[in-house]
Each structure stands twice: as C-alpha cells, then as structure tokens.
Amino acid sequence: MAAKLLLLFAICRLIITVGLTLNPTDFAIDGQLTVDAHDIKSASVDFGKMTRSEPLAVLHPSSAADVANLLKLAYESVHGFAVSARGHGHSINGQSQTENGVVVKMSGGGGGGGRRTRTTPPAVPLVSEKLLYVDVWGGELWIDVLRSTLKYGLAPKSWTDYLYLSVGGTLSNAGISGQAFNHGPQISNVHEMDVVTGRGDVLTCSPDQNPELFHAVLGGLGQFGIITRARIALEPSPHMVRWIRVLYSNFSAFTHDQEYLISLHDQPQSQKFDYIEGFVIVDEGLINNWRSSFFSPNNPVKIASLGAGAGNVLYCLEITKNYYHGSNLEAIDQEVEALLKKLNYIPASMFTTDLPYVDFLDRVHTAELKLRSKGLWEVPHPWLNLFVPKSRIGDFDKGVFKGILGNKTSGPILIYPMNKNKWDERSSVVTPNEEVFYLVALLRSALENGEETLTLKHLSEENRKILKFCKESKIEVKQYLPHYTTQQEWMDHYGDKWPQIYSQKMEFDPRYILATGQRIFEPSF
Numbered sequence: 001m002a003a004k005l006l007l008l009f010a011i012c013r014l015i016i017t018v019g020l021t022l023n024p025t026d027f028a029i030d031g032q033l034t035v036d037a038h039d040i041k042s043a044s045v046d047f048g049k050m051t052r053s054e055p056l057a058v059l060h061p062s063s064a065a066d067v068a069n070l071l072k073l074a075y076e077s078v079h080g081f082a083v084s085a086r087g088h089g090h091s092i093n094g095q096s097q098t099e100n101g102v103v104v105k106m107s108g109g110g111g112g113g114g115r116r117t118r119t120t121p122p123a124v125p126l127v128s129e130k131l132l133y134v135d136v137w138g139g140e141l142w143i144d145v146l147r148s149t150l151k152y153g154l155a156p157k158s159w160t161d162y163l164y165l166s167v168g169g170t171l172s173n174a175g176i177s178g179q180a181f182n183h184g185p186q187i188s189n190v191h192e193m194d195v196v197t198g199r200g201d202v203l204t205c206s207p208d209q210n211p212e213l214f215h216a217v218l219g220g221l222g223q224f225g226i227i228t229r230a231r232i233a234l235e236p237s238p239h240m241v242r243w244i245r246v247l248y249s250n251f252s253a254f255t256h257d258q259e260y261l262i263s264l265h266d267q268p269q270s271q272k273f274d275y276i277e278g279f280v281i282v283d284e285g286l287i288n289n290w291r292s293s294f295f296s297p298n299n300p301v302k303i304a305s306l307g308a309g310a311g312n313v314l315y316c317l318e319i320t321k322n323y324y325h326g327s328n329l330e331a332i333d334q335e336v337e338a339l340l341k342k343l344n345y346i347p348a349s350m351f352t353t354d355l356p357y358v359d360f361l362d363r364v365h366t367a368e369l370k371l372r373s374k375g376l377w378e379v380p381h382p383w384l385n386l387f388v389p390k391s392r393i394g395d396f397d398k399g400v401f402k403g404i405l406g407n408k409t410s411g412p413i414l415i416y417p418m419n420k421n422k423w424d425e426r427s428s429v430v431t432p433n434e435e436v437f438y439l440v441a442l443l444r445s446a447l448e449n450g451e452e453t454l455t456l457k458h459l460s461e462e463n464r465k466i467l468k469f470c471k472e473s474k475i476e477v478k479q480y481l482p483h484y485t486t487q488q489e490w491m492d493h494y495g496d497k498w499p500q501i502y503s504q505k506m507e508f509d510p511r512y513i514l515a516t517g518q519r520i521f522e523p524s525f
C-alpha cells in the first residue's frame with residue numbers, strides 16, 4: 001500500500017512538473033518509481049563529484065517491461081520528459097544524470113559491498129557452457145558477472161581495470177583494459193542485446209537482427225536505447241597470472257616495446273602476453289600511484305633510485321601471462337623469458353608477482369579500499385581520457401608528461417596502445433584514424449589540502465591546457481568517455497560519423513529523451 005502511494009506521488013510530481021496527461025493508475029510497473037530523498041540524492045551525483053542534477057523521480061525497474069513502460073510514457077506524453085539510465089554512476093561529468101526527468105537505476109548496489117536497493121536485479125546471469133556466453137541484466141556489475149561465470153570455470157575475455165562498473169555503462173562507452181590489443185574492447189565481445197529504445201520499443205539486436213540498433217548502442221553513450229540484456233562472450237577462465245612490471249627512462253624505447261608487444265596479437269597464445277598496459281611515473285605517493293600497488297616497500301628496488309622524482313619521468317610497462325593449475329610452470333617461465341628478451345627496459349627494474357586471476361582482475365578494488373580508508377576516494381575527479389594517434393605519442397610526451405604536468409600529477413597516468421582492427425567501425429565510438437592508437441588516462445583526484453597544484457581549479461585548468469596543446473599542435477586526439485557542452489563540439493568529436501549518429505538518433509530516440517546528461521542533443525522539454 002505504502003509503495004503504491006509513493007508511486008502515485010512520483011507520478012503526480014511528473015504530471016505537475018512536466019504536464020503529463022495520464023491517469024496515474026494507468027501506469028503499470030512492477031518495480032518502484034520513487035521520490036525518496038536518498039534515491040534522489042544518490043542519482044544527483046556521480047564519481048566525478050563535479051556536477052549535480054536532481055531528477056524528478058527514480059525508477060528501480062524489476063524488468064525490461066518496466067523500462068519500456070516508462071519510456072513509452074515519456075515518448076507519448078504531450079510534453080515529454082527525460083529518462084537516463086544509471087549503471088553504477090561512475091561517470092565523471094554527470095552523464096547519467098538528468099534534471100527534468102527520471103533516472104532509471106539499473107544497478108542495485110551490487111558487488112556484495114554496496115547498498116542494495118529494495119528491488120533485486122531483474123535477472124540473474126545465465127551461462128551457456130556449450131556456446132560460451134553469458135546473458136546478463138544491463139545493470140549487472142562486472143564483478144558479479146565474473147562471480148557467476150566462474151562457477152562454470154568461464155570468464156569474459158575483455159575487461160575494464162575496475163569491475164564495479166555496470167555492463168550497460170561500459171558498453172555505452174567501449175570498455176577497455178590491457179586485453180583490448182588482443183580481444184578488442186568489451187563492445188567487440190558482445191553477441192546480442194535487448195534494448196529499449198527512446199520510443200519505448202523492446203528490441204533484440206545483434207549483427208544479424210536489427211544490426212543498426214546493435215552497432216549504434218555499442219559505444220552509443222546511452223543515446224539510442226537502454227540496454228536491458230547483453231550476451232557476453234566467454235572463454236575458459238585462467239587460474240593464475242604472472243604479473244610483471246619493468247621500467248624505462250626513455251619514452252621511445254618504452255613505446256617501441258609496447259607497440260612490438262601488441263603487434264603479436266595474431267600469434268599463438270604461447271608467444272604473446274595476455275595483457276599490456278603501462279603508466280607514467282612522475283612522482284610517488286598513494287594518490288599518484290594508487291594503481292601501482294605492488295611497488296611496495298618489500299620491493300628490492302626503490303623507484304626513486306632509478307631516477308624518478310626531481311623532474312625526471314619514468315615509464316612502467318605492465319604485462320601479464322595467464323596460466324592454469326595444470327600448466328607446466330617451466331614452459332611458462334620460458335615463454336615469458338623469450339618475450340622479455342626482446343625488450344629494452346632498465347635491467348634492474350623488473351617486478352614480478354604471481355597471483356590468482358580473480359585477484360588480478362579485481363586489483364583496483366584493493367586500491368579503492370585503501371583510498372577509502374584515508375578519505376581519498378570520495379573526492380572530485382577531473383579525469384581526462386584521450387585516444388592519441390601512435391604517430392604523435394612522442395609529441396604528446398614532450399608537451400604533456402614532460403611539459404604541462406610538471407612533476408605533480410595528482411593521480412595515476414595510464415598509457416597503452418591498441419590495435420584499431422580489433423574495433424568495429426560500425427559502432428558509435430570514434431577513435432583516431434591510425435592503425436595503432438594509445439589510451440592516455442589522467443586519473444586525477446582533486447584535494448583541497450592547501451596545495452594549489454592539487455585543487456579542482458588547477459587540475460581542470462591543466463586539462464584545458466592539454467586539450468589546447470593538442471589542438472594547436474594538430475595532434476588529432478579523440479576523447480574517451482567524452483565530455484562536451486555544445487553540439488558543435490560533439491559534431492567535431494564525431495567528425496565523419498556525425499550524420500550516422502544524427503540519423504540513428506532520429507530513428508531510435510526522436511524526442512531526445514535518453515541520456516540528456518551527455519549534452520549531445522538538447523530536448524525541448
């Protein structure tokens with residue numbers, strides 16, 4: 001009874017605020033539409049902690065039909081209202097927020113650690129051992145996908161570095177990590193999806209069925225529909241990982257080796273690594289290197305002794321080799337050695353550890369817990385993620401790592417190359433126009449602790465300087481997890497893809513109802 005009253009209240013609020021012409025009792029959902037203060041507050045902020053928009057109401061769906069009913073209502077009502085899916089809210093710039101509509105909370109807390117909402121996830125992951133895939137609810141967190149598939153000895157192939165992100169959220173961007181050179185981004189590892197479009201239609205799509213919607217939604221920034229189910233490709237899960245880090249002081253030796261290693265993507269498994277990333281070390285300290293947890297005091301080599309600090313920049317190549325309980329460890333040692341022999345890192349700078357595959361995949365969560373305990377997680381995050389073409393990565397190093405950043409970075413800086421041929425050009429993502437491009441991720445945390453260089457203002461200004469430097473130097477970067485505020489900037493971002501994006505928007509969300517927090521299309525309500 002109380003739930004019914006809350007639903008009526010939420011709908012009345014929509015009626016009054018956006019002028020819905022509907023009898024509240026006509027709106028059938030099995031989940032919860034609520035204006036509960038806690039729900040509204042949590043849907044108003046994200047990981048970035050830099051923007052705040054209060055929705056009119058929050059929907060906790062209990063099925064795809066709930067999502068469809070809400071979107072039909074928004075589409076068919078006279079004035080319309082916005083509907084934004086929210087996965088785990090780990091965007092930086094308000095991408096899953098909306099102030100003139102309803103946020104659909106697709107993830108229920110999850111991961112065993114978060115606050116569970118009153119509705120449980122609408123569908124549990126369903127694994128096909130024979131066909132090597134798992135069907136998951138769009139709001140499922142990757143950590144929970146992993147836990148479900150491991151029961152069958154299986155795991156997804158392509159990952160993000162952090163697993164407390166939703167399937168729908170990462171598939172709306174790309175989903176990348178050190179496996180992308182080999183398996184492509186997560187969006188290259190999806191067989192099929194159920195999507196609720198901005199017209200309220202529930203459509204199954206795949207490369208063969210409704211292919212236009214399928215490709216539009218992958219990397220589509222939530223613009224074309226809400227993913228309620230995704231079918232993810234699986235492989236037999238490795239059991240253990242040999243995790244190796246080596247250091248470079250010479251940038252071109254570092255990138256040469258990274259590019260060499262990713263060029264082996266078509267080789268047999270025994271002749272390549274399974275994961276290739278890297279990061280820049282400008283200075284030390286927890287906030288700067290929370291992703292580099294195994295440079296611990298137990299390590300035999302102090303990074304500082306290799307030349308970090310005092311304005312010097314070091315580069316760390318991070319690679320892994322997966323193996324199984326029954327693997328011949330001597331053979332693994334030999335495979336690793338053969339690959340390392342070809343590299344030109346600083347000889348005394350190798351760090352190695354062996355750990356369970358799951359612990360490796362969940363490594364950033366360990367760092368998160370450390371930062372949380374020090375009050376350094378719930379802070380503003382002015383992150384900047386760029387895809388940089390291979391031909392200009394050296395100029396980027398000189399201008400940004402050795403120039404604009406000085407020796408204060410306020411967070412890890414990831415840098416690793418990917419092969420464009422592992423990305424499907426038909427998806428909505430845009431990447432640089434070269435066969436190999438780098439992700440450069442400046443994962444910054446703003447701290448108001450008196451140090452001017454760590455403030456949000458300073459770091460945001462530095463981000464602007466980096467983008468300006470790239471523009472003036474004609475380095476044709478593309479933002480990953482892009483953030484723009486005008487349609488002209490979005491048109492520039494999409495370049496030749498803009499007509500495709502525009503016509504698909506007109507087809508699947510002609511009233512501009514979906515994901516207005518991305519600020520690509522301005523709705524009239």
Ligand code: FAD
Pocket residue numbers: 046047084085086087088089090091092095096106138139159160161162165166167168169170172173174175176177221222223225226227228481515517518
């Ligand atoms: P949200 O922030 O909730 O939503 C993001 C966008 O997707 C919004 O526009 C939203 O409307 C839309 N959306 C959400 N769910 C759906 C759905 N079901 N259907 C359609 N649209 C939907 N990214 C990487 O690629 N690799 C990484 O290694 C990586 N590491 C990260 C580490 C941390 C600590 C953080 C905070 C982020 C990281 N990211 C990484 C970025 C992350 O992939 C994106 O921010 C992603 O959008 C977060 O997922 P989410 O579930 O929180 O999405």
